[in-house]
Amino acid sequence: MQYGHFDNEKREYVIDRVDLPVSWTNYLGVKDLCVVVNHTAGGYMFYQSPEYHRVTRFRGNAVPMDRPGHYVYLRDAEDGDYWSISWQPVGKPLNQAKYTCRHGMSYTTYECDYKGIKASQTLMVPMDDAVELWDVRLKNTTDKERRLSVFSYCEFSFHHIMIDNQNFQMSLYCAGSSYDENIIEYDLFYEEFGYQYFASNVTPDGFDCLRDSFLGAYRTEDNPIAVECGTCSGSHELGNNHCGSLQKDLVLAPGEEVRLIFMLGEGSREAGKKIREKYSDMANVDAAYAQLREYWENKFAQLQIRTPNEGMNTLINTWNLYQAEVNIMFSRFASFIEVGGRTGLGYRDTAQDAMTIPHSNPEKCRQRIVELLRGLTTKGYGLHLFSPEWFDPDAKKEKKKPFKSPTVIPTVNAKDIVHGLEDACSDDALWLVPSIIEYIKETGETGFADETVTYADGGEGTVYEHMKRILDFSAEQVGATGICKGLRADWNDCLNLGGGESAMVSFLHYWAICHFLQLAEYLGRTEDVEKYQAMRERVGNVCNRELWDKEWFIRGITKNGKKIGTSEDAEGKVHLESNAWAVLSGAADVEKGKRAMDSVDKYLFTPYGILLNAPSYTVPDDDIGFVTRVYPGLKENGSIFSHPNPWAWAAECVLGRGDRAMKFYNALCPYYQNNMIEIRQSEPYSYCQFVVGRDHTAFGRARHPFMTGSGGWAYFSATRYMLGIRPDFEHLTIDPCIPADWKEFSAVRRWRGAEYDIHVENPDGVMKGVQELYLDGEKVERIPVMAQGSRHDVRVVMG
DSSP, rough: OOOOETTTTTTTTEEOOOSSSSSOEEEEOOSSEEEEETTTSBBEEESSSSTOBBBBOTTTTTTSSSSBBBBEEEEEEETOOOOESSSSOOOOOOOEEEHHHHEEEEEEHHHHHHTTEEEEEEEEOOSSSEEEEEEEEEEESSSSEEEEEEEEEOOBBBSSHHHHHHOHHHTTTEEEEEEEEEEEEEEEEESOOEEEOOOOOOOOEEEEEEHHHHHHOOTTSSHHHHHHHHHOOOOOSSSSSSEEEEEEEEOOOOTTEEEEEEEEEESOOOHHHHHHHTTHEEEEHHHHHHHHHHHHHHHHHTEEESSSSSHHHHIIIIHHHHHHHHHHHHTTTTTSSOOOOOOSHHHHHHHHHHHHHHTTTTTHHHHHHHHHTTBBBSSSOOOOOOOGGOOOHHHHHTTTOOOOOOOOOOOHHHHHHHHGGGOOOOOOOGGGGHHHHHHHHHOOOOGGGGEEEEEEOOEEEEEEHHHHHHHHHHHHHTTTTTTTTTOOOOOTTTOOOOOEHHHHHHHHHHHHHHHHHHHHHTTTTTHHHHHHHHHHHHHHHHHHHHHHHHTTTOOOOOOOOOOOSSOOSSOOOEEHHHHHHHOOOOOOOOHHHHHHHHHHHHHHHHHHTEEESSSSSOOOTTTTTTGGGGGGGGGGGGEEEEEHHHHHHHHHHTTTTTHHHHHHHHHHGGGTTTTTHHHOSSOTSSSSEEEEETTTTTOOOOOOOOTTTTTHHHHHHHIIIIOOEEESEEEEEOOBOOOTTTEEEEEEEETTTTEEEEEETTTOOOOEEEEEEETEEEOOEEEEOOOOOOEEEEEEEEO
């Protein structure tokens, strides 16, 4: 079953049938102001923090789905009939009204055709202003005059998630609203600068600032009394629940079209007056669209591909990069699943996000890397979840607040910030090492390695020294066999090894050492090269000696010495992470690597992707961890956990098996599940956190879109390993691993200011291996850094 289609020319996903089984979401804004919206205009807005500066309210996991939102209602004055431009909340029957939703790059458009009125509402956030614009267009397609009333509606939040959901004896009296100079001002009285505004480009004919006055008693957003009666009541008050509703009455001649702009913004009425003046000029609205479009097109232009795989083209050229960008911009805590109840930076998540897209967002990747470096302890482990403001020297210079408020961000006691080893996750900081190396290779900013950055628990050191502490920490934190300890957990948070040992972390340690050695060798630091080459050799030997089990690598060893993931195990027999990383890291020899990945294919592959482990656990075993208490086929216990799937694609490329890599890629690729939404349910334009595994009745159902490491890793594995286009310190490597039946593919890659038009030929039908390389018609050994602003043709002949 298909609910929509990809419009690649406009970079939109068009939802033609809006009665979706679950929310399909999008993200608006690219700086401080963010709006999370679904296909029916449900969602919420926040400024900088989804936990402490929520602008509009949201009721997560509620019935009906994803309420409230940012709605526009229309009412026909002739017969009193009313509807919303987005299908919900009014929900006109779909055999009477035609609804469409278009999710684009940082904007979403809702379209409705009902009773001769063609209407659209586009939500977007201009790059340079903290305001969400609601661009409403109405056209009378009938041959008679139409009298309409237009009503906006959003429900304001008390800013804090906690205050929105509890202690109403306080929160119901912390906010007030007023209407003056055609602008609604919302005031969080407990906050020094707690203001938002709602305005429009027209002089309103009515307003409501109180939610309950607009909706009416015993009503919902489905049937607001103000809309039903055709007039707002002019409500406002100090205290209570508040909304932004402006009413405009219109008369449309036959064929006439009008355009209204509503503005929901951060700041006081004075700020709203300036924004109202600016965006009452439609030229400025159109310029904001153009600026946003240019912003995204510049990112996409860093790499565009043309391959025989249409799903890969669509995902890599637009949606996969978009998803990875959303993650690096807004971290992982703003969605309809993570609704802002915790914020900050997850160490391992952010490090991986920063690794995957330095070509399209080098500034943000660098910022995230520095924030993570500051969140590293002198012992070499990272703080698993922290707020970057804690260690930002500029944030510490902020002026003292004039009063202590119950609604401001709580002050964290310095002694509580740095957790001990008992709360450290063994993999967290290791991800940062390759992130730093990838950033330097992309930008050429080798001086970054010697910049000085503070540690979380005091003192400072260079970026290079931070990396050494990370590697040394993992070398010291090993168990009885020499494998890295699991500590509180490794990447799999439900595999709580405690004092046990993690195969995945040892392989990740090996991978991080390899990356560091590339930099040490490039910088000529010979003592470190010798030290870490010896460390890498020790780690590799221990991994191959202790972790191999006949046909695959085990997942780890419990604190009581029990091996996890062996041929003798009835449950949790084969695990994806350890086997993919054994190969991807380069630690496994080729023969073991092939057998290990053959076992992944045999035991873990499904039509929807690769299972995290199989068979699922059904018997609780606290020696292994909480994973054994998760329902079979869900989340970490036997689901198709998307994040590690791209590790398997990359591993197969390391082995030179392009056919297998593409088989794995296509199975998880959401593009190829566009026509099976009755099974998938979730959106086909973003990777989801997991797909329900075969040991569950909902096999194939996808859950938790956008905010997952799958986005960045899918992009990284597909472009760096499958297409093989990856930068080095002084040259651009092109070493594809593709299906044997691909005769050719092409790509345009921008790197350090030059543009490379790459054409790869595969005359002999091989999967890996470069026979000849040409730069501007001349045969070369490698592609060097070329002059900024220059353009070059690159021809690669595989063989």
